[in-house]
Amino acid sequence: MLKRQTSFIVLILLTLLVTACSSGNNAASPSASAGGNSPAATQQAETGTPKDGGSLIIGVASDPVSLNPLYAGDRVSLTIDQALFAPLFQVNNGKKTFYLADSLTASADNLTYTLKLKDGLTWHDGQKLTADDVVFTVDSILDEKQNSFLRENFFVNGNPIKAVKVDDLTVEFKLPQVSPAFEATLVQVSPIPKHVFENEASIEKSTKNAAPVGSGAFKFKEYKTGEYVTLDRFDNYFGGKPHLDSVTYRIAKDTNAANLALQNGEINVKYLDPQDVSTIQATNNFEILPYSEGRLAYLMFNADSNTGALAKKEVRQALSYALSREEIIQTAYTSGEYADPAKSFLTPDALFFTNDVASFDNDPAKAKELLEAAGVKNLKLRFIVQSGNKAQEAVSLYVQQKLKAIGVEVELQNMDSSAWVQKFIDLKSTDFEIAMTGYIMGYDPDAYRILYTSTGSSNYARYKNTEVDKLLNDGAGEADAAKREALYKKAQELVADDAPIYPIAYTKTVVAVSKEYGGIDEAVLKPVVIFEDLSKVYKK
């Protein structure tokens, strides 16, 4: 009796093990491209001309939140959606590259934009991609019930931008008033198929997102939650047949383990932290590619704290003088290779960017002078820090030490990252003065309006300058590029002089790409999504 019962339990445990192992065996059959990453399989002659075939594995840090571009806000979803869904066009250094679109022209009064689509576009399921899909996408974004992240971007002063079909290949966008930032809004739009989502009550929760139908270079094949997302080559891609047979996004949550998998060839492309670069570089199997993410890292001065310590611009300037940009960059990013010193609140990829503005840097004597002139003594400041954030922790200690030298006491307040974010984005929180953070706002300077106008919804520094308000509001509605440039140049000068923030650096992101792959330049390294056009990447 005893024996039988015990063996029964063992049987249960074994069954558990076996069912776990065999689950998922009913999915797709083994593909020919698998195993292509073993060292033996890659010993092919290295040539400069692109070759077809092979697969690429990109390491990502989490599961995608949504494989529908209307709801993708996180890095992983945006990265995968970039390959699945073609955009209308992209902008690099102010120049447009057209994808689904053939052209985009503004009317003389700048109130109507006409978008022409390329001829012969198809979705991954073979259906035609037409103006109806573009209009449907914009209507869905505008539909409050559909809950898209992009919705507010399609409103200018509370009035919606409307999309109207002219013919199968032409869409007109009607703007309620002049808004040159409209192009930067449209650049974020990747159309979704009308024939798939037409009668869905909630596109966000639709089960159809589990097997997305896109228009990009790669089509959806398989998603194993917690494991990977695999995409296959889309032969009818309008930009020409992609070189790779498939692309897989492998989910690896632990950075150390993911770096080992990279060295082991189980991952071919991955972001690197600056401190890991030397280890990966030493293997000599990877191209290490640092590129600008259009991100500004900065110290924020809360002008509206309950002590009123930072209300005066002279005090903020004095604090800036006490610090050295170069030293902070060394402290936070280990080397200047991954961060360019910043002065303007705009990032270098933004239109009308200039770093030729006032900068208060590394002059402790001047700092003391300014404090004295402002009549400030025994200044005490609170610096909020996210526990476990190495860059923030290191910089906060540096700031504490440097400000002590000019007689300013800094109290470091470490807290959980979600508590930190909650405090930081609450425009009513008054119990801290300094925080370190960063932003990526896109290439049109109008995006920065919500950060630096008095009533801006993201005016975290509680910065108030009516002149800047006027410049940024005028810039939003100015169609003439030269006049617009003058407005934003002036705004950058004024903001720099008021020192609501201490700009630290335009940080770079570092990507390691296995030397087995080519076509990286043609694919264009892009902030957030890694590759703009994966169809150009090939296996050597």
Add this chain to the structure above:
Amino acid sequence: MKRMIIRRLLQTIPMLFFVSVVCFSMIKLAPGDPVLSFVTPNMHAEDIERIRHNLGLDQPAYVQYGIWLKEVLQGNFGYSLVNHQPVLDQITARLPATAGLMGSAILLAVLLAIPLGLLGGANRNRWVDKTINFFSYLGISVPLFWLGILLIYLFAIHLRLLPSMGMRTIGVNSAWDVIKHGILPCVTLAFGFLAVYVRYIRSSTISQLKEEYVQIQYAFGSNKRTVLFRHVLKHVMLPVITLLGLSMGDLVAGAIVTESVFSWPGIGSLGMTAVRGMDYPLIMGITLLSSVMLILGNLLADILYGIVDPRIKGGR
């Protein structure tokens, strides 16, 4: 026995209710805001408020709990706040991976611990015992994540014998492939438990060997192996079963770490993501599931106890 099981199962209902209230309160008391996981700097305040309203997060906490409880009683565990997929689907999709990992780790730990513990106990203070002891202390003191990384480095990078991460080679679907991927996480997770079990079995073997029945067996002419595996083992199994029930909690915690290190697609890594995003429907679902597992694990241990030792049958 049947009545004991029914009684114990009924007891789980108030227990689960209590767990859900505590868990929900903790999520709500913790700093942070689930909506923040959606927020990007170029998002407008109106969008943020709209998302908050649509998710029902602008309501008081007790109302949110009430709505959640009502739905759960109807068998609907709700949708994840982050990816809007049904909670139950996400959990059931990941359950087999976790169950497989835990089941195999426990099995491995027990199967190895029994002979090692008996061996150590029977050879007290000799070199065999000292070697086993050394590894036991190592197993108890080494953190799981460190051991995991070490094993990856050794077996995946250096010796190139095993894959370093995930549960499958991409595109390959065979049981052997899954087992190959499972070896390192299973060994990692089993190591700590093995050490604890060996220590327990060793010390109870030592005390059992002093009992009269052992002397009698020897007097009847039984050899050492028969005494150990036929007689001592039966007595030694008792604390092991209790331990099994008790270690369910550690097992869940260990699985979370192991799954993260090896990118094993189970409940643990899902739970970590949920906690980071303050995704309360998913956190609640996973907590309830872990509680049920703990309670059932303990119940199973008690039933086994009754089987191994008939004196305790009936839960008395």
